[in-house]
Amino acid sequence: MKNFILTIGIAASSMLVLAGCTKDPLDNMSEEESRIYITNHDSTAAFSSYSTFSVADSVAVIDNNKLSEKSLSDVDAAFIAAVKKQLQDRGYTLVAKDADPDLGININRIYNTYSGIVSYPDYWGGYPGIWDPWYWGYPGYGYYWPGFYGVYSIKEGALSIDALDLKNADKDNKIHGVWNGLIRGSGIFRPGAGDSQIKALFDQSPYFKRS
Secondary structure: OOOEEEEEEEOHHHHHHHHOOOOOHHHHOOHHHHOEEEEEEEOOOOHHHOOEEEEOOOEEEEEOOEEEEEEOOHHHHHHHHHHHHHHHHOOOEEOOOOOOOOEEEEEEEEEEEEEEEEEEOOOOOOOOOOOOHHHHOOOOOOOOOOOEEEEEEEEEEEEEEEEEEOOOHHHOOOOEEEEEEEEEOOOOOOOOOHHHHHHHHHHOOOOOOOO
C-alpha cells in the first residue's frame, strides 16, 4: 500500500511576520513572503533507485480543471530549466524522452476562477443616521434606493510539478506519481522568479536525490 506524505512550507520571513504583533501582517508581506510551498511524495518510493529523468518540453496550462494549451513562454522555459538544474544537482542525469528515462517530469500552470454575487439590499434603509432627510430640507421624508448587486470574479494561479515513475510503469500497466510540488501565492509567474521558487520547493524535499 502506498502512503503519501504531505509537507507544507512558507518563507521563513513570513513566519516571523505572522508571529508578530502587527494589526494586519498580511499587508506588509512581499510577493516572495506570500508564497506557500506544498510537496507530496510516495513514502514507499526509493528515490535513489532512479538515475535518469526527462522533462516535458512545454508547460501544460490547466484552466478550471481543463487542459487549455501547452505553453513555452519565457517564464515557462525558465521553470523547465530550473527543474532540470535542481534534478541534475541531486545526481540525476537528463536524457531525451525517447531514451527510456526513469522519471518523467510534467510542469503545469493551474488556474481556477471563482465567481460570486455581492448584495447590499438594505444598504440605504439600514443607515438612517448617515443619510438624514432633514439635511436636504425634506423633514419627515423617507428615502428609497434599489438594492445594490454585483458579480465578482477571482482568478487564482498555481504552479504544479509532477514526477512520474516511468521505470516501473510496465509492471502493472499504470504510471504512478511519486512526487508532486505545488507553489501558491503572489507573483509566481513573474519573469526572474523561477529559480528561487523551484529551489525552495526542492529544498523542502531532501529525500529526492540520487544518492
